[in-house]
Amino acid sequence: MVQIRAAGVNPIDWKLYSGAFHRVADQNKDSAGVGTDNLPALGLECAGVVTEVGPQADGVQVGDEVIVYPVTAAYAEYVTAPVTSLIPKPATLDWPEAGGLMLTGTTATHALHAAGVGTGDTVLIHGGSGGVGLMAVQLATAQGATVIATATEANHELLRDLGATPVMYGPGLLDRVRAAAPNGVTAALDLVGSDEALDTSLELVADRNRIASITGSERRAAAGIKVLGNGPGQDVGTEVRHAARADLAERAGSGELKVIVDATYSLDDAAKAHEAGIAGHGPGKLVLLP
Ligand SMILES: NC(=O)c1ccc[n+]([C@@H]2O[C@H](COP(=O)([O-])OP(=O)(O)OC[C@H]3O[C@@H](n4cnc5c(N)ncnc54)[C@H](OP(=O)(O)O)[C@@H]3O)[C@@H](O)[C@H]2O)c1
Numbered sequence: 001m002v003q004i005r006a007a008g009v010n011p012i013d014w015k016l017y018s019g020a021f022h023r024v025a026d027q028n029k030d031s032a033g034v035g036t037d038n039l040p041a042l043g044l045e046c047a048g049v050v051t052e053v054g055p056q057a058d059g060v061q062v063g064d065e066v067i068v069y070p071v072t073a074a075y076a077e078y079v080t081a082p083v084t085s086l087i088p089k090p091a092t093l094d095w096p097e098a099g100g101l102m103l104t105g106t107t108a109t110h111a112l113h114a115a116g117v118g119t120g121d122t123v124l125i126h127g128g129s130g131g132v133g134l135m136a137v138q139l140a141t142a143q144g145a146t147v148i149a150t151a152t153e154a155n156h157e158l159l160r161d162l163g164a165t166p167v168m169y170g171p172g173l174l175d176r177v178r179a180a181a182p183n184g185v186t187a188a189l190d191l192v193g194s195d196e197a198l199d200t201s202l203e204l205v206a207d208r209n210r211i212a213s214i215t216g217s218e219r220r221a222a223a224g225i226k227v228l229g230n231g232p233g234q235d236v237g238t239e240v241r242h243a244a245r246a247d248l249a250e251r252a253g254s255g256e257l258k259v260i261v262d263a264t265y266s267l268d269d270a271a272k273a274h275e276a277g278i279a280g281h282g283p284g285k286l287v288l289l290p
Pocket residue numbers: 010011012015103104107126127128129130131132133150151152153155169170191192193194213214215228229230277280281282283284
């Protein structure tokens with residue numbers, strides 16, 4: 001059992017009840033249009049202090065500070081999880097950063113791996129200022145890639161500080177990326193899900209195996225790019241994501257990898273965190289502090 005000190009908020013949390021993943025019948029919606037049947041227990045990542053251990057929980061002790069991922073139902077004060085989901089929390093990492101590191105960090109690692117990004121690449125990252133995007137920008141830069149990242153103007157300075165060349169998304173994106181990458185783009189990550197992100201990537205990247213999307217759509221499946229996630233035919237990336245956790249914790253603990261926390265909320269204000277997340281334009285993570 002872990003007493004939760006911080007739980008990360010992610011877009012999947014509202015997608016799970018909004019009908020984004022499955023149609024919700026009108027009679028099963030409340031006055032705000034939110035599905036009321038089979039509501040999921042929210043919260044897919046957190047960090048906290050171990051308060052109880054089971055008989056087979058080798059290597060874990062009461063009082064250990066841990067990051068818990070994967071986990072479910074982490075919008076809570078306490079959560080149970082298998083030992084395999086516990087990663088030691090670096091003492092140098094604050095609770096909000098620890099609680100918001102893993103879902104985006106492992107997803108970014110998987111996307112960069114799937115697109116084969118490394119030294120000498122120029123990678124276009126759509127959604128560079130989002131939770132996953134900020135991780136991908138930093139990890140790609142650390143791997144020796146040149147990064148072009150799309151974001152709204154207000155988030156450009158942060159992206160520059162992290163080593164990326166920011167470009168505004170919207171009409172004219174293709175020309176702006178071409179100007180920012182005169183030698184061409186060798187790989188792309190679609191962390192947004194828009195037609196623009198897909199079309200720009202297909203236009204600029206010659207090898208479709210080097211375009212990875214973490215948002216599914218029929219067009220993405222038909223385009224023959226790498227589609228990552230839990231949907232039918234998608235690459236779940238369990239091994240890559242699982243293996244990345246210790247390295248992500250170490251990098252975040254050393255300060256090499258920054259977890260940008262946009263705002264924190266009490267557990268009672270989880271709905272406000274969702275409203276802020278849906279409104280967008282952070283940059284970075286929203287985190288609940290029980
Ligand atoms: N498949 C998987 O395993 C997986 C895992 C994690 C997340 N996801 C999905 O990936 C997406 C991103 O997740 P996240 O946690 O990074 O979300 P987030 O923190 O909310 O970030 C959203 C990003 O989208 C950008 N954006 C918003 N509108 C845009 C537009 N019209 N064109 C281009 N960019 C736009 C925002 O940029 P500005 O704020 O600068 O405008 C921001 O960078 C979500 O759909 C999420 O559900 C999938």
